[in-house]
Amino acid sequence: MARKSANKRRRRKSAEGTSMNAQQGYKEALLELAKQKEDIAVLSADSGKEFAKHYPNRFIQCGKAQNIIGIAKGLALEGKIPFANACVTKNFESIKESANANIKIADMDEEKEDTAIACTLPITVIIPADYHEAKKATIAAGLQKGMAYLKLGKEKTAITAEKTPFTIGRVEIMRAGKDCTIIACGKALQDALHAAEKLSLQEIECTVLNCHTIKPLDKHAIITSARITGCIVTAEEYTGLGSSIAELLIQHYPVPMQLSTAEATSIAKAVKEVVLLKCESTCPELPEEHGKRLVSELHPEVYFKVHGGGIIKSIPGLKKALLEMKDETFSHHCNSHKNDFSKWIREAFKEPTLAEEIEKTKTKIGMAAVIDRWMK
């Protein structure tokens, strides 16, 4: 309960913070950066009036020119730190040829393919979630060497706060839970948090990672989280995050995984599916690994008799049965008047804590997850 309300409080607080978007964060950061470093220059294909007003000598207006990255490369050769408006789908050739130059690219287009294509190049790729994160990402990109690519959206989401830490290539843990890891970036981060909150009401606790840097990935943190929660869902409005993480996990720590779009309902659905897959895959291994009392079979007269046929002999057996159980059967045993499973665990196994947790849970997957957690 305490954690839930803390999560809620955090969201409310950051939502009040701003009504500005990532693109505005980028523009403000440029002014701050320019104050710190005199090598900052801005090249704009038609969107940089604010910077031009303050630093006319460090601003180059290219109109709609497609050669903006070529120009930026020339500036970088002379020791400047150029920030240029460009888009991977339009400027791929020049971006590829300049991939080792100290150029920062701000992509304000809405093309979804850009981010995945950018990931094919040896450059840093960042998808900031909101105004504050875009601001921090821009400054961090300006201070590190090499090409960085920022995908900046128009949505006025407000997820992070001014004080939220930000390091390129490091995930931020937005929420912790043991059942599943949701990895999100950009606007999808908000949807991921909404989904996690909804799932929490159904006793599925999710870890939510803010993976703003999709290249290079925070490999250690992602693999660790896959290890702890045993399954992964990625959520993004663009492309590249899901495929990059799938590429990482398949090589280092394969777990059930799904790729989702940026809608809370699709994310929640994906989470339920991977949690189920995880439970199914861990079920048969449990008896050997865990304490005798938990897994031991009962005397036949205290077997759980399933409505409509079938018996359950042990707690792992219950978990397995729950995952396969029809909804009608489940609601026969578990409804607003009673919870047969909780009662059975309390009486037959003398496990009041587990019984109590089961009592609070209202869904099949939720119960299976509770059992899973308890057995670990």
Add this chain to the structure above:
Amino acid sequence: MTDHALIAKNIRKDVIRSIARAGKGHTASNLSTADIFTALYFGTLKHNPRAPGYGDRVFASKHLSPAWQATKSQAGYFSAKELFKEQKELNTGLSTAVGSALAARMDGKQHHTYCIISDHELSKGENWEAIMLAGKYKLNNFTLIIDRSNIQADGYTEEIMPLEPLRAKYEAFNWNVTEVDGHNHAHISEALKEESTKPKAVIAHTIPGKGISFIENKYEWHEKAPTKDEEEKALKELA
């Protein structure tokens, strides 16, 4: 033979050798630009082979690197041995050259930026964007030398994508234009020295494959490397 003529001859020899060795390259264009590179590096350019990165900046198209590298070898940037060793990091592209000149302008640096390209590259839109931008910012610290040899891989530029009136095009983009004989070192140097308040285009009229009788004026040699026999024959002509 003057010093410049000798240097240009040596560059042509190295061009033939390096393209023959690589088995690919733009033979005709590298031969036609040998005199432009000579006039630039041994006349106008403020540079110091022992301190590269200081002084004037030079950019050239990637396909001109055999002639460019041969010139730098003649100028003392590296030995003839090193010339054939490995691919060197080059500053290429008209857009990048213009970006470099813009950066110099921002910092009030006094050096000049030169860029050498082939005429057929002007069928690429990106180059006209760079030309437009240089005109807009009145980059008088920038000079573009165009090797006007009239050929490209499939034939003559005027048939493939007509560039004329080329001079009028540059003037319309707010550049100063000088036309010279691209094989006359004195004329090229003179054109490069002219003061200008705008970016400067030097249209250097050249003969593709200049210096080797069986390559001269043949567009087939645009993207063709000499065979062993052809290499020997060409080097004999240059001896």
